[in-house]
Amino acid sequence: MSESETPPAATLVCVKCKQQMVPAKVTASYLGNDFPIELLRCPGCGRVHVPESLANGKMLQVEQLLEDK
Amino acid sequence: MGSPRVVTACSSCQRIFRERLPDARVDSVWPLLAEIGLPTSPSPPRTPSLAVHDPCAARSDPDVQDGVRAILAKLGIEIVELGHRRETTTCCGYGGLMSFANPEVAGKVVERRIAESGADYVAYCAMCRDNFASKGKRSLHLLDLLFRGADSDPAARSRPTFSERHENRARLRARLLRELWGEESAGEGQRMNLIVPPEVMAVLEKRMILVEDVAKVITHAEATGEKLEDAITGHLIACHRPVTVTYWVEYSLQTDSVVVHDAYSHRMQVR
Numbered sequence: 001m002s003e004s005e006t007p008p009a010a011t012l013v014c015v016k017c018k019q020q021m022v023p024a025k026v027t028a029s030y031l032g033n034d035f036p037i038e039l040l041r042c043p044g045c046g047r048v049h050v051p052e053s054l055a056n057g058k059m060l061q062v063e064q065l066l067e068d069k
Numbered sequence: 070m071g072s073p074r075v076v077t078a079c080s081s082c083q084r085i086f087r088e089r090l091p092d093a094r095v096d097s098v099w100p101l102l103a104e105i106g107l108p109t110s111p112s113p114p115r116t117p118s119l120a121v122h123d124p125c126a127a128r129s130d131p132d133v134q135d136g137v138r139a140i141l142a143k144l145g146i147e148i149v150e151l152g153h154r155r156e157t158t159t160c161c162g163y164g165g166l167m168s169f170a171n172p173e174v175a176g177k178v179v180e181r182r183i184a185e186s187g188a189d190y191v192a193y194c195a196m197c198r199d200n201f202a203s204k205g206k207r208s209l210h211l212l213d214l215l216f217r218g219a220d221s222d223p224a225a226r227s228r229p230t231f232s233e234r235h236e237n238r239a240r241l242r243a244r245l246l247r248e249l250w251g252e253e254s255a256g257e258g259q260r261m262n263l264i265v266p267p268e269v270m271a272v273l274e275k276r277m278i279l280v281e282d283v284a285k286v287i288t289h290a291e292a293t294g295e296k297l298e299d300a301i302t303g304h305l306i307a308c309h310r311p312v313t314v315t316y317w318v319e320y321s322l323q324t325d326s327v328v329v330h331d332a333y334s335h336r337m338q339v340r
Contacts, residue, residue, distance in 0.1 A: 011300040021297065030337040039339065042297075048339050049297060049306065050317065055335040056276075063336050 017044030024048075028059065031066045076101060078212065079194060080126035080133060099193060099211070100136030103143070111144055112217040114209060115224065118147035120186040122201070122208075123158035124194035131155070137193050137211060144214055149188045161197035168200065169277070179204050189224050203228040230270065232280040261287065262326040269329050278316060278332050285309055286318040287327055304330055310338075 012021040021040035026048050028035045040049040050059070075095045077083040086095040119141065127133045134155050141148050153159040162168055162179035183190070183206040190208040192198040201208040213223040220226055229237065243254040263284055265273070273280065290296040290307030297306040299319075308317045315338070319331040 012297045012306070013300055015296045015298050015305070016294045026339055028337045028339045035337075037339075047295065047297070050308070050315070050335060050339055052317070052331065052333045055317065055333045059335050059337050 012040055012049055014042035014044060014047055016047075017042050019044045021047075021049055028062075030063055033066060035062070080124050080130065081194070083130075083133075084126050097130070097133045097136065099140060100132045102215070103136040103139035107140065107143055108215050110217050111215055112213060112223070113144070114146065114189065114191075114214060115222060116189050118149050118188055119191040119209065120149040120151055120188040121154065122151065122161065122182070122190050122192045122197055123155055124192065124197050125158060125160055125164050126194070128156050128158055133193075140211065140215070141191070146191075146214070149186055151185045153185070161192070161194070161200045163196040163200050175200075176204070199228040202226060230274045231277055232270075232273065235279050235281060260284075263287075264323075264326050264328045266328075269331065273332055276333060278334055282311070282316050282334075283318050283329055283332050285311060286316050286332075287320055290318075291322075 013019065014021060019042055021042055023038050024041035024043075026037060026039050026041060028037050039051075039054075041047065072093065075086055075090075075093055076098050077086065077095065078098045080097065083095055083097050086093060121137065121141065123134055123137075138148060151158075159182055160167070160178055161182060162175040167178065168175035179200050183201050183204055190198075190201055190206060191211055191214070192201065192208060193211040195210055198208045198210045207224040209224045213220075239254075246252045246254050261284055263280065265280060265283070273283070286307050286309040289309040290305070295307065298304070299306060304319045304321055306317065306319050308315050310316070314334050314336055316332065316334045318329060321328045321330065
C-alpha cells in the first residue's frame with residue numbers, strides 16, 4: 001500500500017473545480033490502521049480518486065487481512 | 070398489528086422468530102397447508118418424481134419435513150429421498166454465509182449436493198433452490214408447485230442476481246402494501262433510466278454491488294456536482310459512501326438515460 005498507485009497517463013478532471021487531478025500523498029485508513037499512499041487529488045477541493053486496480057487489488061487484500069486479524 | 074400469528078415458508082425465519090420472539094405464535098406454512106388443503110391451481114412439475122432437499126434450518130423439525138412430504142404426496146408427486154435427508158440433511162452451500170465468505174468451498178458443497186440424484190430437486194428454502202440453480206441443477210421451490218407463476222418451466226429458472234433479488238423484494242413489498250393495506254410505497258416512480266449492459270451486470274454481480282447502490286452514487290454525483298471526468302473517454306467517475314462502503318461508478322449521461330460502464334467498491338477510507 002505504500003507505493004504509488006497513480007495511473008501513468010492521468011487525465012482526470014474535477015468537474016466541480018474544473019481542475020486537473022494531480023498526484024498527492026493521502027492516507028488510506030481502515031480499522032484503526034493508516035497507510036500513506038500517493039493518489040490523484042483535486043488541488044481545489046481535495047477530492048481523491050481511488051482507481052479500480054487499487055480498490056480490487058491491494059486495498060481489498062489489506063481489508064481482508066485486517067478483518068481476519 | 071397487535072399480536073398476529075406469524076406464518077413462515079422459510080425455516081430459518083421460523084427459527085429466528087422462535088428464538089427471538091418466544092411469546093409470538095409462529096408456524097411453518099408447510100404442515101399448515103398439508104392440514105388445511107392446497108391452493109386450487111397447482112402447477113405440475115415436468116417430471117413425475119422430484120428429489121426433496123431439506124434445508125439445514127429444518128433439520129430438527131420433523132413436523133415441517135413431514136408437512137412438505139404430505140404436500141408432495143397430495144400433489145401426486147413421487148418423492149425421491151436423498152441419502153442425506155431430514156435430520157442429517159447437508160448444506161446447500163449457503164449455510165454460514167459460506168458463499169460470501171468462501172465462494173470456492175461453497176461451490177464445491179453445491180456440486181456435491183446436486184450430484185446426489187439425477188432427479189429434479191424440490192427445495193423449500195429459496196436460498197437452497199437458487200444455489201442449486203446457480204450450478205445448472207433443475208430445481209423448484211415447493212411454492213412453484215402450489216401456485217402457477219409466469220414461468221412455464223420454473224425448474225429451469227436461473228438464480229436471480231443480487232439486484233434482481235432486491236428488486237423482487239421491493240416489488241413484493243410495494244404490492245402487499247398497495248393491495249392489502251391500501252398504501253403507496255415511498256420512492257416509487259422516481260427511478261432513473263439506468264442502462265447496465267450485460268457484461269457490466271456480471272461485474273456488479275461478482276462484486277456484490279446492487280444496481281440500487283449504483284443509482285445512489287449517480288444521483289448523489291448529479292445532485293452535488295461532485296464527480297470527475299476522464300478527458301480521454303469522456304466518462305464521468307463518482308463515488309459515494311452511504312454507510313461503510315464507498316461505491317465508485319463510471320458512467321455517461323445520455324439524453325434520457327445513464328449508461329453504466331463500471332462499478333467497484335472499497336471499505337477503506339481515503340483522505
